[in-house]
Amino acid sequence: MPIDFTLSERDRGILQNVREEGLICRNYARYYDEHEEEFAPDVLPEAATFEPSFDVSAHPYDKRVDSGLPVISALASIGSTWGDYSVRMRRGGGGLGNAALSAAGTDEQKKKWGGLTLAMAITEPGCGSDPSKVQCTAVLDEASDEWVIDGEKIFVTTGCRADGVILWATVDKSAGRAGIKSFLVEKGTPGFVVAHKEKKLGIRADDTAAYVFTECRIPRENLLGLNEEVQTKGSGGFRGVMKTFNMTRPMVAAIGLGIAEAALDFTREELEKAGVVLEYGGSESSLSAPAARFIRLETLFEASKLATLRACWLAGEGQPNNTESSVSKAHAGTAVREICQGCIEMLGPMGISREHLLEKWLRDCRITDIYEGTGQIQRLIIARDLLGYTRADLK
Amino acid sequence: MISFELTEEQELVRDAMRNFAAEAMRPLARECDETESLPDAFLHQVWELGLTSTQIPEVYGGGGEERSPVTNAIVLEELAHGDAALAIAAVAPSLFANALVDHGTEEQKQAHLPAFCGDAYHTGSLALIEPGALFDPRRLRTVAEPKGQGFVLSGAKSFVPLGDRASHFLVIARNNGDTDAFIVPRDARGLRISETEKNLGLRALPTHGLELERVEVGPESRLGGNDGCNVRRLLDNSRAALAVVMVGLSRAVLEYCVPYAKDREAFDEPIAKKQAIAFLLAEMHIEVESSRWLAWQAASHLEKGHAVTRSAHMAYRYASEKSMWVADNGVQVLGGHGFIREHPVELWFRHARTLGVLEGTVAL
Numbered sequence: 149m150p151i152d153f154t155l156s157e158r159d160r161g162i163l164q165n166v167r168e169e170g171l172i173c174r175n176y177a178r179y180y181d182e183h184e185e186e187f188a189p190d191v192l193p194e195a196a197t198f199e200p201s202f203d204v205s206a207h208p209y210d211k212r213v214d215s216g217l218p219v220i221s222a223l224a225s226i227g228s229t230w231g232d233y234s235v236r237m238r239r240g241g242g243g244l245g246n247a248a249l250s251a252a253g254t255d256e257q258k259k260k261w262g263g264l265t266l267a268m269a270i271t272e273p274g275c276g277s278d279p280s281k282v283q284c285t286a287v288l289d290e291a292s293d294e295w296v297i298d299g300e301k302i303f304v305t306t307g308c309r310a311d312g313v314i315l316w317a318t319v320d321k322s323a324g325r326a327g328i329k330s331f332l333v334e335k336g337t338p339g340f341v342v343a344h345k346e347k348k349l350g351i352r353a354d355d356t357a358a359y360v361f362t363e364c365r366i367p368r369e370n371l372l373g374l375n376e377e378v379q380t381k382g383s384g385g386f387r388g389v390m391k392t393f394n395m396t397r398p399m400v401a402a403i404g405l406g407i408a409e410a411a412l413d414f415t416r417e418e419l420e421k422a423g424v425v426l427e428y429g430g431s432e433s434s435l436s437a438p439a440a441r442f443i444r445l446e447t448l449f450e451a452s453k454l455a456t457l458r459a460c461w462l463a464g465e466g467q468p469n470n471t472e473s474s475v476s477k478a479h480a481g482t483a484v485r486e487i488c489q490g491c492i493e494m495l496g497p498m499g500i501s502r503e504h505l506l507e508k509w510l511r512d513c514r515i516t517d518i519y520e521g522t523g524q525i526q527r528l529i530i531a532r533d534l535l536g537y538t539r540a541d542l543k
Numbered sequence: 544m545i546s547f548e549l550t551e552e553q554e555l556v557r558d559a560m561r562n563f564a565a566e567a568m569r570p571l572a573r574e575c576d577e578t579e580s581l582p583d584a585f586l587h588q589v590w591e592l593g594l595t596s597t598q599i600p601e602v603y604g605g606g607g608e609e610r611s612p613v614t615n616a617i618v619l620e621e622l623a624h625g626d627a628a629l630a631i632a633a634v635a636p637s638l639f640a641n642a643l644v645d646h647g648t649e650e651q652k653q654a655h656l657p658a659f660c661g662d663a664y665h666t667g668s669l670a671l672i673e674p675g676a677l678f679d680p681r682r683l684r685t686v687a688e689p690k691g692q693g694f695v696l697s698g699a700k701s702f703v704p705l706g707d708r709a710s711h712f713l714v715i716a717r718n719n720g721d722t723d724a725f726i727v728p729r730d731a732r733g734l735r736i737s738e739t740e741k742n743l744g745l746r747a748l749p750t751h752g753l754e755l756e757r758v759e760v761g762p763e764s765r766l767g768g769n770d771g772c773n774v775r776r777l778l779d780n781s782r783a784a785l786a787v788v789m790v791g792l793s794r795a796v797l798e799y800c801v802p803y804a805k806d807r808e809a810f811d812e813p814i815a816k817k818q819a820i821a822f823l824l825a826e827m828h829i830e831v832e833s834s835r836w837l838a839w840q841a842a843s844h845l846e847k848g849h850a851v852t853r854s855a856h857m858a859y860r861y862a863s864e865k866s867m868w869v870a871d872n873g874v875q876v877l878g879g880h881g882f883i884r885e886h887p888v889e890l891w892f893r894h895a896r897t898l899g900v901l902e903g904t905v906a907l
Contacts, residue, residue, distance in 0.1 A: 149546035150553075151613050153840045154847065156544055215545040428856040429775060429782075430681035444864075447837075447857040454836035455829070461547050475829050524822075531821035534801055534828055542821055 153454075155223075156214035166224045169198055170231015170406075174505070177232035180353035181508050185345075187309065188234055188353060216464025218395060222402040222456055229406030230413075233512050234353030243306045244268035244520075245314035245332075247396050252330060252373045261332060267310035269301035269359055276303075277525050279316060280325040284361065286317040288368070288376070295331060295371065297339070297364040305519070307357025308345055311335055314372060315359075323378045330372035339364030350511030396520055397473040398459040401480035404516030405456065408449055408484040411509045415442065415491040418498070438494050445487045452476075452483040471533040478526035481517030488513050547836070549617065557617050563592070564625025572626035575747035576890055579739070581632050586664040589633040594618070595640050596660045603652055604660035610641070612780070612907035616787045616842040619905065620835070623791025624798075627894045628747035630788060631905050635705050638781070638906040639667030642713055642724065646772035650763060651726065658710065668709035670700040670727075670753050671778070671903030680715075680778055680902065685755065687718040687725060694718070694765065696725060696758040704904045706736050706751025713766065714755065715774060715903075722774045724766040733758040744893030745901070777906075779855040783841035784905040786858035789866035789898050790835045796873035796891050797827045804876055814876075823872050830865040837861050842907055863899035870895035 155163070172194045180188050213220040245266025249258060275281040284299025297317055304313065312334040320327035333340055339362045346356040416426070424438050432440050456476040462469035488510040492499030500507050517523045532542050549557065567588055575581065599605025615637075622630035640659045643652055658665045673684055685698025696716055703712065712734075714725045727734060737752035766772045801824060804815035814820045837858040844851040870892040874881035881888045 149544055149548055150550050151548065151839055151843055152544055152546045153843045154544070154849070159544075219545045427681070429779065429852045431677070431679035432860070433677045434679040434682060443856070444860065447861050450840075450854075450857050451833040451837050451861050454840060455833045457545055458547050458832070458836055461545060465548070472832075475832055478825070479829050479833055527822045527825040528818075530825035530828055531815075531818075534797075534824055535805060535815050535821065537815070537821075542816055542818075 159214050159220055159223075162213060162220065163223050163227050166227035167230060169195065170228045172198065173228075173232040173234060177234065177353075177505055177508065178502075180234055184347065184352035187355070216461055218398070218460035218463040219457055222398055222460045225399055225402035226406040226409060226453070229403045230410045231406075232353075233351050233403070233407060243310055244396060245310065245312070248314045248330060248372065249332070251395075254374055257332070257369075257372065257374075261312070264311040264334070265306065265309065266332070267304050267306045267313045267357070269304045269307070269313050269315040271303045272300055273302055277522060280328065282316050282318050282328055284315065284317040285321070286319050286329060286331055286371075288319070289365070292365070293368040294365045295368060297331065297333065297361040297366065299361050300343075301359040301361075303346065303519070304357045304359055306355060307359060308342060308355040313359065315361075319376075320378045326379050329376075331366060332370045332372060333361070333364065333366050337364055337366060349514060350508070351515055394469055394473045395460075395463050397477040397526075398456045398463070398469075400516060400520045401452070401456045401459075401476040404480045404484040404513050405449065405453055407509050407513040407516075408452075408487040411488045411491045411506055411513075412442075412446055412449060414504070414506055415495060416446075418495055441490060441494060445490050448483045449487060452480045455479045471530055474521070474526040474529040477516075477521065478523050478530065481523040481526070484513040484516050547839075553614055553617050556614065557621055560618050560621035561624070564621050564630075568622065568625030568629045572629065572747070573884075573887065573890065575626075575629065577746075577884075579741075579746045579749075581629075581747050581749060583664070585629060586632065589629075590662075590664040592633075594634055595636040598637070599640060599644060599656050599660055600652075603656035605656065610644070612783070612842040612845040613839065615907040616783070616838060619784060619787045619907065620791040620794070620838075623788040624795045625791075626747070627788050627792050627891075627898060628745040630791070631704060631745065631748050634784075634905055635668065636664070636666040638669050638704075638904070639709070639711065639713055641780070641906045642669070642766065642777055646724070646767045646777065648763075648768040651766065651768070654763075655711065655726070664708075666705050666709050667711040667713065668703050668705050669781070669903050670703045670712045670714045671781075672700060672702040672901070674699055674701040674752065683715060683717050683722065685714065685716040687716040687723060689719075690759065693759060693761040694725065696727065696755045696760060698755050700753040700755070702740065702742075702750045702901060702904070703753055704748055704750050706753065707739065707749050712753065714753070715778075718765075718771070721771060723771045724774050724777065725760055726764045726766060727755075727758060727760060731758050731760065742897055744890070744895070744897035748904075775852060778903065779841075779851045780845055780906050781903050782855040782859035783838060783845060783851070784907045785898060785902055786834065786838040786841065786855075786862035787907070788905060789862035789895065790831065790838055792891055792894055792898065793827070793831045793834060793862075793866045793869040796869050796888060796895075797824065797831055799886075799888060799891075800824060800827070800873050800876045803880075820876060823876060827869045827872065830869055834858075834862040834865050845907060859902065866895045867899055 172192055243266045245268040248268055270279050272283055286295045286297050289296055314330050314332055316328050317331055318327040319329050341360045343358040343360045419438055424436055426439050459469050459472035459476040462472055492506055597606030597608045598610040601607035622633055636659055643655050672678055687694040687696050712727045714727050733756045735754040739749045804820050805813050807814050841851055841854040841858040844854050873888045874892050877888050880886050
């Protein structure tokens with residue numbers, strides 16, 4: 149396919165449908181923001197008769213779209229979080245753990261656990277951006293053919309509702325990053341406790357849990373990928389684990405962009421009601437200050453969206469996209485903050501009123517530049533690639 | 544369908560232009576800037592590439608290849624990566640010729656296009672910008688009044704590229720509430736062409752002011768004839784093209800800074816190993832890439848005949864802001880050396896600031 153930026157009729161229909169469903173979820177946005185202790189039902193009343201045309205968590209073999217599936221997935225994520233962030237979690241199936249399973253699991257493991265909603269547990273109280281410092285341990289008990297897991301995990305997205313979790317634990321602390329393996333632990337396993345649900349600035353409808361593992365025993369075959377060998381330093385084993393993020397980073401960017409687009413749409417409507425004229429093709433100096441600022445933010449959104457689609461397009465083509473994934477997330481991480489903050493500033497006091505959703509969108513979008521690698525980590529990845537530096541060269 | 548894939552042909556032409564820019568443009572850039580000159584030998588060399596003539600229909604003597612704004616964007620980025628001033632001079636003939644191909648009447652095409660298909664460099668130019676503060680292409684002060692069958696043009700233009708060489712000017716003027724383009728020969732009575740303007744950047748590209756004192760032109764001079772033409776689209780095209788030039792420029796800055804930062808040491812290690820520098824480079828890369836996709840999107844809209852005013856506006860504004868940011872920080876990465884004319888970064892800094900306000904100088 150030559151360079152093109154248009155969507156087919158069918159893809160546009162799919163995305164329109166996603167937005168219609170998104171609007172249903174928006175009706176509940178404020179309620180679940182203010183009642184974070186409650187879970188939204190699996191099916192919202194108005195959505196009972198709604199037929200979604202696209203599963204946001206569609207499998208890679210889903211060929212019912214014209215543009216590449218990753219591209220449509222990103223646009224669908226933008227469409228659903230444009231409705232409300234919580235809509236994404238409501239349908240389940242799309243936990244980050246599922247992405248890890250499909251990236252690193254054996255065929256048998258994918259078949260066995262593919263139907264579960266899987267959370268992903270990496271962060272610990274003492275380590276975030278540097279996951280090589282994971283303290284959670286997995287010790288093999290040869291006698292019973294079981295792994296024994298001990299440790300704590302925090303900031304586990306969908307942690308309360310998930311059926312299980314993919315967690316990172318070290319099998320050999322002296323081996324550093326090479327000693328880290330991924331394990332699947334199902335809910336209900338003795339020794340696995342959901343300690344509490346976090347209270348957050350935004351995305352409150354999205355549950356975030358803290359886990360404690362105490363002598364938690366899981367079958368030997370719950371090691372993701374089944375490779376028990378601890379590879380020697382620099383063998384790239386850890387890089388394989390990190391590949392999980394090459395598709396999820398642009399998706400996180402897309403999720404943030406959906407929120408920013410909602411903020412832009414609301415602001416455009418309010419500005420136009422107030423008599424602001426948005427005019428393209430002329431000079432910035434002839435525009436009113438709010439019009440010039442608004443168009444600038446809209447442009448920022450568009451640039452960020454295209455960077456995200458580019459990373460997704462590469463994934464769909466089976467091409468490496470490690471740097472581009474980081475570009476998309478780094479760009480969106482700052483863009484959505486600037487957009488939502490700017491929209492509030494343009495609208496003035498009405499922007500902060502909880503009668504509208506704009507203030508919520510500001511709180512919701514703020515996580516984009518933090519989770520799944522902060523903006524700073526993304527810049528490290530980009531810079532290393534540009535400079536041909538290793539992790540040791542540029543820390 | 545969303546795709547970022549270059550065709551095989553586009554990859555070949557990109558590589559060829561990249562070589563041309565590195566060999567025939569980059570080595571000339573500094574001297575041309577210092578001496579404020581545009582060598583005829585370079586124009587001749589670039590003319591032989593056939594950038595303009597191959598895309599003119601065969602009936603007017605051209606190569607008859609279908610014009611692709613997207614491919615032209617890929618070409619122009621490479622040329623601008625060599626040098627922005629020389630790149631604009633290289634494709635300036637297309638600014639006039641494409642406007643005629645897209646919007647001209649049959650008679651206008653026959654009268655003007657064959658000259659662009661000869662052996663010698665030939666160019667026309669676009670007279671859009673007007674002197675004074677707060678120039679706005681949507682609020683022009685140059686006017687066309689009807690007189691008999693024809694028009695009388697009055698007003699002043701500035702930053703008209705290649706005013707010394709252009710055989711004709713496409714003068715953009717207000718005409719009874721609408722905006723029109725008029726083909727004005729350089730020897731028209733009442734038209735005065737100024738001395739070469741002295742600008743911050745792009746010094747190798749001569750620009751001129753025009754004074755139009757009741758210049759009388761016939762009905763055949765109105766581009767598109769009695770129906771006029773879609774000047775908006777012409778200007779949108781030029782904005783998308785300028786965005787592309789700024790992408791090429793930004794990439795040049797980044798690609799110069801990366802090896803410099805790896806080579807230059809401070810406190811016993813390359814400055815590239817400091818996050819303060821490495822993050823600037825990462826940020827430059829992010830903006831070069833993002834600017835390019837916006838420019839490609841506008842080029843693609845042009846190619847498909849879709850509405851393009853908004854996407855061209857975005858591409859142009861974004862590239863303008865970000866190329867300035869990239870060049871500004873390029874100077875910073877080089878520190879004191881960024882300020883010295885031995886390195887090209889100060890040249891690119893001046894180019895960036897100039898390009899960001901200079902619409903109406905290139906086309907796709």
